[in-house]
Structure formats: structure tokens, C-alpha cells
Amino acid sequence: MRLAALTSDEGKMIDFSGLQTTSAITNEWKYPAAMPNKSGMLQVDTAPDHTLYWEDYGNPAGEPVMFLHGGPGGACAPVMARFFDPARYRVILFDQRGCGKSTPTVAQAGPEVALVRNTTDDLVEDINALRDALGITGRMHVFGGSWGSTLALVYAIRHPENVATLILRGIFIGSRDDLRYMYQGNAATFAESPFALTEPGSYVAYPDEWKAFVEVISTAGRGDMMAAYKAIFDLVPASDADRDRQLRAALAWSVWEGTISNLIPKDDDPGKFGDAEFALSFAQIEAHFFAQHLFLAPDYILGNVDRIANIPIHIVHGRFDQVCPLTQASRLIDALAAVGAAPVSYVRTNAGHSAMELQTALALTAIMDGLMPAGDLPASKAEQ
The missing domain is CATH 3.40.50.1820 (Alpha/Beta hydrolase fold, catalytic domain)
Structure with missing residues (x-):
């Protein structure tokens, strides 16, 4: 929702401009930006x-x-x-x-x-x-x-x-429970009941973003979302379609984490998490470490x-x-x-x-x- 002015059912304009639109630090830094020595x-x-x-x-x-x-x-x-x-x-x-x-x-x-x-x-x-x-x-x-x-x-x-x-x-x-909270949630039953609170998880506060993350994986693979994503990342691409599939999965993984990192998400700007090169590295390294229990x-x-x-x-x-x-x-x-x-x-x-x-x-x-x-x-x- 854009926080501007919307029309209510009664035809009155509702002004949302006074609502907080970010929780991020802006000009409150104590120390200035600097270049490295x-x-x-x-x-x-x-x-x-x-x-x-x-x-x-x-x-x-x-x-x-x-x-x-x-x-x-x-x-x-x-x-x-x-x-x-x-x-x-x-x-x-x-x-x-x-x-x-x-x-x-x-x-x-x-x-x-x-x-x-x-x-x-x-x-x-x-x-x-x-x-x-x-x-x-x-x-x-x-x-x-x-x-x-x-x-x-x-x-x-x-x-x-x-x-x-x-x-x-x-x-x-x-x-494992910490990771399942973020990546598994209600994915196993999502197809039947996407808004059911069947398991604890980050998805509770971010249902729309969760939908985008879950739907990258086929219904049959949603019993273990991390394993399903890792399987996509482990594929050796044989075609442009394979590369596109890996990039789509990497971006979904990356944007999901970037979005839920902020108390007030930036609806229209995923920042670095939406950058293809960043996402390909970020998602695949995380999946690599998580599959090995952080080594x-x-x-x-x-x-x-x-x-x-x-x-x-x-x-x-x-x-x-x-x-x-x-x-x-x-x-x-x-x-x-x-x-x-x-x-x-x-x-x-x-x-x-x-x-x-x-x-x-x-x-x-x-x-x-x-x-x-x-x-x-x-x-x-x-x-x-």
C-alpha cells in the first residue's frame, strides 16, 4: 500500500502521510561517512x-x-x-x-x-x-x-x-529449529491453506512475501524448503532455462531475507538483495552452510x-x-x-x-x- 491519500468506503479521503514509513537510520549517525585509509x-x-x-x-x-x-x-x-x-x-x-x-x-x-x-x-x-x-x-x-x-x-x-x-x-x-522458523514455516501445507498458522515462523508477519518465496518450489518439494532450494542451486545448468531457474530461486531466497530484516520493509526496493550478482552468491553460500549445519x-x-x-x-x-x-x-x-x-x-x-x-x-x-x-x-x- 502506498502511504498517500486513499478514498474510504464513505468517499472521504484518508491521509496516511503521517505514518512511519521507515525504521532505518538515516541522518542520525553520530560519525560521518568516510573513505578507507x-x-x-x-x-x-x-x-x-x-x-x-x-x-x-x-x-x-x-x-x-x-x-x-x-x-x-x-x-x-x-x-x-x-x-x-x-x-x-x-x-x-x-x-x-x-x-x-x-x-x-x-x-x-x-x-x-x-x-x-x-x-x-x-x-x-x-x-x-x-x-x-x-x-x-x-x-x-x-x-x-x-x-x-x-x-x-x-x-x-x-x-x-x-x-x-x-x-x-x-x-x-x-x-535446525532456528532455520525452520525462517525457511519452513507452513510451506508443507501452503497449497491447501496458505494463511493457516500450522507452524511457527517468520511468514506470520509477511504473508505476501512468504507466498513469493514458497511458490518457487513445487508443491511436492515443500516438505523441506531448504533442501528444495539447495537442489536447485546444485544443478549444473545445461541451458538458459536452467540458469534462469537458478537466478529466480536465488533472488527469491535473497529478497525474502532482505525484506524480513526490516521492521518496516521497503515495499518497492529490495536494495542489494534484489541484485542478481549479490543474490547468486548470498543465497548459494547460505544454503551451502545451512545444509552442513554451519560446519x-x-x-x-x-x-x-x-x-x-x-x-x-x-x-x-x-x-x-x-x-x-x-x-x-x-x-x-x-x-x-x-x-x-x-x-x-x-x-x-x-x-x-x-x-x-x-x-x-x-x-x-x-x-x-x-x-x-x-x-x-x-x-x-x-x-x-
């Missing part, structure tokens, strides 16, 4: 030659912040450096394997190339390779949202000696939080998040409490999933402004 490419593997694109912002001598983007399969953008005081922090943005400006990308080289040696273990070691290449020594702040929060937690569990602080947004634990053992994160008990943790989560529901943050906080490691701060914003939602962006900026300097923090358990 440096950028470059770092080869981190061979066969294939995975090479990461990185950018370096802020104070070259400042406290290092490693920014981990979402997805898996998303990418960084310069706006992501605006959460941080450029006089205090040195901020590293980089695109993870197979996506963004890193090479080879899934969109350009295909999954048969770009998804080789593309696992959580590989991404963790890429962070260390980037640290070394950029001369980062000692501990750094690790800032991650959505899948970036998952990767941040896994990195901290494995390398607590390198982490000064964890700043996490939109916690993603990635259990993690069951309950890996919650079962290893004792490893990060001495690391200060800050959590920001949108109360109305339909990509990563708030219960995922609750489970993480319970696990931390069980080892005596309550978060330093836990902010529940009146927002959806995106880091660019106004309340969430302001909360993350305030947390970064208030952090204890990395050099003043006590030693981690790994250093004691």
Missing part, C-alpha cells in the same frame, strides 16, 4: 585461490576492531564503519570467502569453485591471516551481527587470547561458552527480529549465566533484524563509545 586483497588459500577484499578505516594507531558481516554470504559496505569513533578505533571491514569483492565469487565462478574450502573453519583462520597481514597484534574488539555473531563467537571460543571484547548483534545460534558440531557454541567466560560481551538484539528471533539471544545468555559470564550489557531494541535499524544502530554506537580501552582490560583466561 587503505584497501587491498589478501590471498588466504589455493585450489581455489581464495582472496579476501579488505578495507581499513579510522585511526591507524587506534584500537583494532574486526567487523564480521552477516550471511553467510553477505558483504561489507562503507556505512558499516560508521558505528565507530574514527579517532579511537582502527576498523577492519572485509568480505568473507565467495562473496562481495573477494574472489572467486559464487556468482562469477560458480559454486563448484567458490564453495570449495569455504567452511566455518576456513573463515576463522582467515581472520587470523588478516590480523597478521595487517599487523594487528594483541587483542582486538570483534564486532559481528547475525551470521557475523556466530562467526565472532566461534572465533572467540577458538582464539580467546586475541579477543578484547565481543560486540554481538542479532544473535544467530543456527539450530559446527551440535550445540558447539552453547557447549563451549566457558572458553569465553573472561571476555566482556555486549549484545544488541531487535525485539521484533524475524530472521534471528530473540529467543536465540536468550539461549546464549542462559548458557553464559551457567558459567558465571553474564553479558556486560544486553540491549533489546524496538527494532527488527538489520543493523541499520535506527534503535539498533544507535545502541551499537553507544556501546562502542563506552567500551573500556582494550589495553585496560584484564588478561583473558587463555593468557593467564
